[in-house]
Amino acid sequence: MTLGTRTVSRKADHIRINLEEDVEARGVTSGFERFRFVPQALPEIDLHDVSLATTVLGSPVAAPLFISCMTGGVPEAERINLTLATVAQDYGLALGLGSARVLIEHPEALPSFRVRPAAPDIPIFANLGAVQLNYGMGPDECRRVIDLIGADALVLHINALQEALQPEGNTNFGNVLLRIADLCEALDVPVIAKEVGWGIAPDMVIRLLEAGVAAIDVAGAGGTSWSEVERHRMEDPVRRKVAAAFADWGLPTADAIRWARRVAPDACLFASGGIRDGMDVAKAVALGADAVGMAGPFLRAAAQGEQAVADLIREITDVVRVTMFCVGARSIADLRQTRRLLNWTEAPEMPVRETLSYHTSQRGEFVDVTDDIAAFIRRAGVRNGVVHVQSTHTTAAIRINENEPLLLDDFRRMLDRLAPVGGYDHDDMARRPGVPEDEPINGHAHCQHLLLSSSESIQVRDGQMALGRWQRVFLIELDSPRDREILLQVVGA
Numbered sequence: 334m335t336l337g338t339r340t341v342s343r344k345a346d347h348i349r350i351n352l353e354e355d356v357e358a359r360g361v362t363s364g365f366e367r368f369r370f371v372p373q374a375l376p377e378i379d380l381h382d383v384s385l386a387t388t389v390l391g392s393p394v395a396a397p398l399f400i401s402c403m404t405g406g407v408p409e410a411e412r413i414n415l416t417l418a419t420v421a422q423d424y425g426l427a428l429g430l431g432s433a434r435v436l437i438e439h440p441e442a443l444p445s446f447r448v449r450p451a452a453p454d455i456p457i458f459a460n461l462g463a464v465q466l467n468y469g470m471g472p473d474e475c476r477r478v479i480d481l482i483g484a485d486a487l488v489l490h491i492n493a494l495q496e497a498l499q500p501e502g503n504t505n506f507g508n509v510l511l512r513i514a515d516l517c518e519a520l521d522v523p524v525i526a527k528e529v530g531w532g533i534a535p536d537m538v539i540r541l542l543e544a545g546v547a548a549i550d551v552a553g554a555g556g557t558s559w560s561e562v563e564r565h566r567m568e569d570p571v572r573r574k575v576a577a578a579f580a581d582w583g584l585p586t587a588d589a590i591r592w593a594r595r596v597a598p599d600a601c602l603f604a605s606g607g608i609r610d611g612m613d614v615a616k617a618v619a620l621g622a623d624a625v626g627m628a629g630p631f632l633r634a635a636a637q638g639e640q641a642v643a644d645l646i647r648e649i650t651d652v653v654r655v656t657m658f659c660v661g662a663r664s665i666a667d668l669r670q671t672r673r674l675l676n677w678t679e680a681p682e683m684p685v686r687e688t689l690s691y692h693t694s695q696r697g698e699f700v701d702v703t704d705d706i707a708a709f710i711r712r713a714g715v716r717n718g719v720v721h722v723q724s725t726h727t728t729a730a731i732r733i734n735e736n737e738p739l740l741l742d743d744f745r746r747m748l749d750r751l752a753p754v755g756g757y758d759h760d761d762m763a764r765r766p767g768v769p770e771d772e773p774i775n776g777h778a779h780c781q782h783l784l785l786s787s788s789e790s791i792q793v794r795d796g797q798m799a800l801g802r803w804q805r806v807f808l809i810e811l812d813s814p815r816d817r818e819i820l821l822q823v824v825g826a
């Protein structure tokens with residue numbers, strides 16, 4: 334059997350197994366059921382003004398929903414891809430195609446990938462396996478595939494477990510990250526790194542972004558399980574048991590996306606894997622996804638025809654629209670920013686955070702922030718725990734002491750005695766290369782800050798800060814007046 338025919342028969346198996354067998358992950362869920370939106374009873378917006386329009390890698394799309402990479406290269410894929418492309422074009426959604434490795438070896442497989450004529454306006458993603466970069470595939474082959482398809486971006490799928498389970502799997506993943514970096518450098522189109530349903534953890538999110546990928550689809554666990562798909566292709570009962578051991582493998586998609594967003598606040602991030610309805614899509618966006626992909630459900634709909642795919646898209650986008658309305662989000666940017674999605678299973682124990690902003694009025698000002706912190710604790714609903722108060726500045730301190738005006742004058746004089754204004758190396762701008770023109774002369778403020786502190790932690794008992802009778806919390810301005818921020822975090826229940 335040649336490599337080409339083996340690839341082709343595997344692809345046909347994949348379609349058949351996905352359509353005929355139950356291949357959903359077992360013992361692990363996508364995790365979205367742990368999160369619930371807190372409704373905004375008065376949304377203060379008109380449903381008609383809610384817009385799902387957004388962009389994917391700079392291209393406009395009608396909604397943050399895309400069809401994940403699936404198939405191509407076998408006769409049955411031709412109709413599936415054409416159906417998906419036609420409807421994606423009608424609804425203005427991005428579309429991923431399945432691995433086009435077969436196209437490198439067999440250009441005659443092109444018809445099943447030739448969807449551009451049916452979808453001239455939407456972003457289309459070509460797809461290849463990242464590990465193939467160790468098996469003879471390089472920038473030239475990738476470029477050829479991108480050109481043949483007319484793709485706007487290249488998805489590199491990362492599927493170590495699947496390759497390990499396939500009898501014909503390519504398991505040499507040594508130095509693949511380096512090769513991804515070289516490929517990103519060489520290609521003119523953006524490269525998207527994607528798992529296939531086991532998730533990309535934050536450490537690898539950072540390394541992939543450093544390698545130069547333009548976007549990451551965390552493609553987490555809880556949906557189609559590729560160990561289960563491969564298990565259905567196996568005849569050896571021992572190997573079937575090995576595959577079965579991975580039915581609950583992987584990082585749930587909800588956790589993968591929120592962790593990825595935490596380490597990459599500005600990156601382009603997609604969520605997929607176990608996305609099954611519009612509520613999952615809305616939650617994925619609120620947890621940090623710029624766009625959300627779905628594979629299995631679109632395959633099953635495509636098998637029924639264009640109407641079924643269109644109905645699925647309408648249902649999902651309508652649920653997203655109504656959800657946005659009910660949480661007061663007019664745009665996808667609003668939904669990304671919403672604070673109304675809570676982890677329901679952990680909410681009472683979760684740390685609650687806020688940032689308070691102040692504008693100070695003079696050097697040496699002691700801003701009494703005690704009441705603002707007390708109000709924050711009431712909002713957080715924490716009865717017993719600890720509140721942590723932190724200045725984010727090196728010339729504005731946080732300190733607990735007594736709010737007695739004469740004493741505050743004493744403090745100011747003491748600080749000026751210990752670190753008077755002027756005479757610091759830090760103030761000699763000629764010796765500080767690249768210093769901005771408006772850099773303040775503030776060596777004294779830094780030195781005074783060193784004597785104080787950036788933060789205080791205060792116990793919370795019965796919903797109140799456990800401060801002594803005379804204790805107040807101050808933000809202390811040591812520099813000239815300016816905007817200041819303090820971070821609050823309360824942990825407790």
Ligand SMILES: Cc1cc2nc3c(=O)[nH]c(=O)nc-3n(C[C@H](O)[C@H](O)[C@H](O)COP(=O)(O)O)c2cc1C
Pocket residue numbers: 347348351401402403404430431432460488489490491527528529530552555556557605606607608626627628629630632
């Ligand atoms: C029939 C089928 C074929 C697939 N082929 C590919 C592929 O070639 N490349 C790829 O990156 N992912 C492929 N996938 C994986 C999906 O893109 C997706 O990551 C995975 O199925 C999880 O999403 P889901 O739970 O929505 O199905 C395929 C999925 C299906 C159902």
